[in-house]
Amino acid sequence: MLRYVRASVNDQAKVEQFLQGVHDDLSEQVNTYLTQAQGGLYLALEDDVIVGTAVITFPKRHEGYLGSVRMAPPQQDRDLYKEFAAFQLKEAQKAGAHIVRALIKEDDTLWSTVLQEDFGFKNSGQWIVGEFEGFQAPDVPPHDAGPAWAVDKDRVKDFMQQFPGALWVGKDMYVPESLTIEDLENQFEEGGIAVAPQDARLAVDSIAVYRVRNNDAIDIKYFKSQGRYTRELLNYLWIEARAWGVQKMRFGLAGQTAEQMAKALDLPIQNQWVGTVLERQFEAQAYSLSS
Structure with a gap:
């Protein structure tokens, strides 16, 4: 022994x-x-x-x-x-x-x-860690997607309540952990949440939690879309990446979500690591x- x-x-x-x-x-x-x-x-x-x-x-x-x-x-x-x-x-x-x-x-x-x-x-x-590279961000920011502000907190919370048990990556792409309301509160303070649509009168359809780190890539820590605004939200994230001078989108996400993003972007997942x-x-x- x-x-x-x-x-x-x-x-x-x-x-x-x-x-x-x-x-x-x-x-x-x-x-x-x-x-x-x-x-x-x-x-x-x-x-x-x-x-x-x-x-x-x-x-x-x-x-x-x-x-x-x-x-x-x-x-x-x-x-x-x-x-x-x-x-x-x-x-x-x-x-x-x-x-x-x-x-x-x-x-x-x-x-x-x-x-x-x-x-x-x-x-x-399934869990996938990977990258997207080579997408051409639009010159004009999308009308229906953008940063979430304090006024959006209730809409975001209502959206998240539909998905109990959601996982995200706090620091390490290979360490999925529970996404809590407290986590989202912290992200609001850091300015790392994007939503679509931005119209406060409408329910949230898509949300992303992200950060730009080391001027290397925009890290997608959580992404969830019910489908209508998937591309619009991704367009906004690419514009955000371009503003920081980075060319890659890096993520650790549930396999189905990663594949949904790949389809919306019409790009292959690079440096892909797949696990359970x-x-x-x-x-x-x-x-x-x-x-």
Whole structure:
């Protein structure tokens, strides 16, 4: 049986050596995870030798996220994955998480099977991280789409109430989390919400939450359209991107939404990463590792 522990800064050299042959992408973030006050990088050890890693983060106070689970080839066994999952869920529960999610790459079938069959995670749908590039924004801003202002708060809230359980990306495109009214309130303060139509007398048909970061791309953190104003809202977002001098639209979105945008823009999704969101909700006191 392996031993499972939370990594410390003293483990950094060993972790980086292990990741060289297992998961290079995580190597760039090791120091960040090792210095987090809550959650971070976790290790599966055999005689103090690292044979597996996992990341646990908390995008919200009561939401845990399991990421970057990797086991060395000799340890890629269902029972060991199950042990590691049990440890991670216990850690998430100790931190107060009532909802735990994982984003599973399409070919990571063993980890997906363990979470769903052994721990009761449910499939919440496809998730796509990708980019659009090459769209020609119109010279004239669309009449029916534009920024949301304080006067639009009630309309936006009414729209969002139609879609309970909506997911968005707060900081990381690969970490879907619940979109709450409080999140939207913060976005109003930051000026990162667009709606269509803008007419205050009409119900909202389409909404986008976005930000421009590092003068590289406009990041779409949430997008939902009932279809009538999809193109108009995308036109506005491209104009916003052009005003900031960026040429790309980057996103982390539900698969159906990403495909709806691709069709409206008549553009292929570039640098596409496809996975599945798995989710489990539980009462903290009722949770059992044997369930």
